Amino acid sequence: MEQKPHIALLPSPGMGHLIPLVELAKLLLLHHDFHITCIIPVLGSPSKAMKAVLQALPTSIDHVFLPPVILEEEEIKGLKLEVQAMLTLTHSLPPLRDVLKPTRFSAFVVDPFGIDALDIAKELNISPYIFFPSNAFALSLVLHLPKLDETVSCEYRDLPEPIKLPGCIPIHGRDLLEPVQDRTSELYKMFLSNTKRYRLAEVGPIQSGSSNQVDKSESDCLRWLDNQPHGSVLFVCFGSGGTLSYEQTNELALGLELSGQKFIWVVRTPNNESADATYLSDQTLGNNPLAFLPKGFVERTKGQGLVVPFWAPQAQVLSHGSTGGFLTHCGWNSTLESIMQGIPLIVWPLFAEQKKNAALLAEDLKVALRPKTNKNGLIDREEIAKVVKGLMF
CATH class of the missing domain: 3.40.50.2000 (Glycogen Phosphorylase B;)
Incomplete structure (x- = not known):
């Protein structure tokens, strides 16, 4: 009997990134009957909410917690949330490799803050994918960002007029994503670089409304x-x-x-x-x-x-x-x-x-x-x- 394809999913730390990947896992199971493992990085201890979501998963979706990352307060003080998430993932790469290596995974899915983990997928000959969990409005910004970067000289929040993105209402620069609010930061440069690297396929929205079910x-x-x-x-x-x-x-x-x-x-x-x-x-x-x-x-x-x-x-x-x-x-x-x-x-x-x-x-x-x-x-x-x-x- 042919073995089911086994898919590994790696969300960034935090519930906001876990839930959409869990919903993706449910759809992959429903439509393709894949075997799925969610690999969970955590900063400190997993939350009650996170445990509730994972415990409610179908039996064909496994989950594995990576060893908790402990960051000193001085190490993360003043760092933006997105940088903390990426730092947590960076510290989680060695145990992630240990989880991926013994199993024959067919595909490895990360969200935008887990792109560094794709190097491990390449090393282990696992097909890599990036899942973008936000909306088409955010995606329009991502795709349009290189052009904005070329044509705007100041910080986007200082623009006197709203920014016009294809297919979207005009939006003030101060209301854009946090990662693009400081154009001198390494986070912005990484964000800008990643917008130019990957092909896209539309699959959403995928929210089922069934997460966090309790008695x-x-x-x-x-x-x-x-x-x-x-x-x-x-x-x-x-x-x-x-x-x-x-x-x-x-x-x-x-x-x-x-x-x-x-x-x-x-x-x-x-x-x-x-x-x-x-x-x-x-x-x-x-x-x-x-x-x-x-x-x-x-x-x-x-x-x-x-x-x-x-x-x-x-x-x-x-x-x-x-x-x-x-x-x-x-x-x-x-x-x-x-x-x-x-x-x-x-x-x-x-x-x-x-x-x-x-x-x-x-x-x-x-x-x-x-x-x-x-x-x-x-x-x-x-x-x-x-x-x-x-x-x-």
């Missing part, structure tokens, strides 16, 4: 939703690792309370350093995030909302009949999950390509509202309450 009896938020009126609940979640400052967390809490709107809020411990500071770490190992909410907030909003620490089964929450809106950081996985369920959005971008996604959703597709920041760069409680009411009433 309803084990989820407080799903049981709580069962008791709420249809379309009455605003789901508030900033992805698998987005964090707000202490002051912004306070304003969001008071804004939700002021709105009078029913809500489920997935809360993380605030961080004043960076919105992506916890993206590559397991936040559940830290402080109880509920301790940082305004005094008395949880008690005052007990009949109005539910506060959930760290993580919730997002796909199931968004598909629940009681959910009527989604306040989101605009990660592309979250965006696809909400659009698939017909859920309108409040967009609150934090990092990576999320500002671009927010512009797409609010200005082009017109399925979202985007709150305004005040002169101090905060979205204040009054603005939050106004936008929530505008979406939900």
